[in-house]
Amino acid sequence: MFKKPQALFALAITTLGTSPAFAAEGAGSNEFDMKALAAISAGIAIGLAVLGGATGQGRAAAAALEGISRNPGAADRIQTPMILGLALIESLVLFAFVIAFLLQGKI
Numbered sequence: 515m516f517k518k519p520q521a522l523f524a525l526a527i528t529t530l531g532t533s534p535a536f537a538a539e540g541a542g543s544n545e546f547d548m549k550a551l552a553a554i555s556a557g558i559a560i561g562l563a564v565l566g567g568a569t570g571q572g573r574a575a576a577a578a579l580e581g582i583s584r585n586p587g588a589a590d591r592i593q594t595p596m597i598l599g600l601a602l603i604e605s606l607v608l609f610a611f612v613i614a615f616l617l618q619g620k621i
Contacts, residue, residue, distance in 0.1 A: 527558075556614040563610030570603045 578596040582589045 552617055556618040559617065560611055560614040563607050563614075567603050567607035571600055574599050574603065 574596060578592050581592050
């Protein structure tokens with residue numbers, strides 16, 4: 515039915531994640547349920563952020579090393595922007611880490 519697993523994953527998260535939004539107030543949901551959902555979503559958020567960051571850093575390092583191996587004289591001009599790019603990728607992962615902590619402590 516779906517050609518890409520990402521589409522299936524997005525559909526599952528959307529379907530499962532929106533069910534608490536339609537629940538009536540006080541109809542079986544309590545504070546523990548919301549805290550549990552916040553903890554689960556924080557774990558998923560940081561896991562996806564780390565996965566994406568690691569993939570991005572791996573690809574950036576591979577491309578830089580390939581460029582250096584093709585032209586060793588340009589190593590200095592390739593290495594500096596690569597390190598800057600790796601720092602920016604890592605900052606996005608740290609932002610997701612902070613958001614996960616805020617999400618966990620919010621409710």
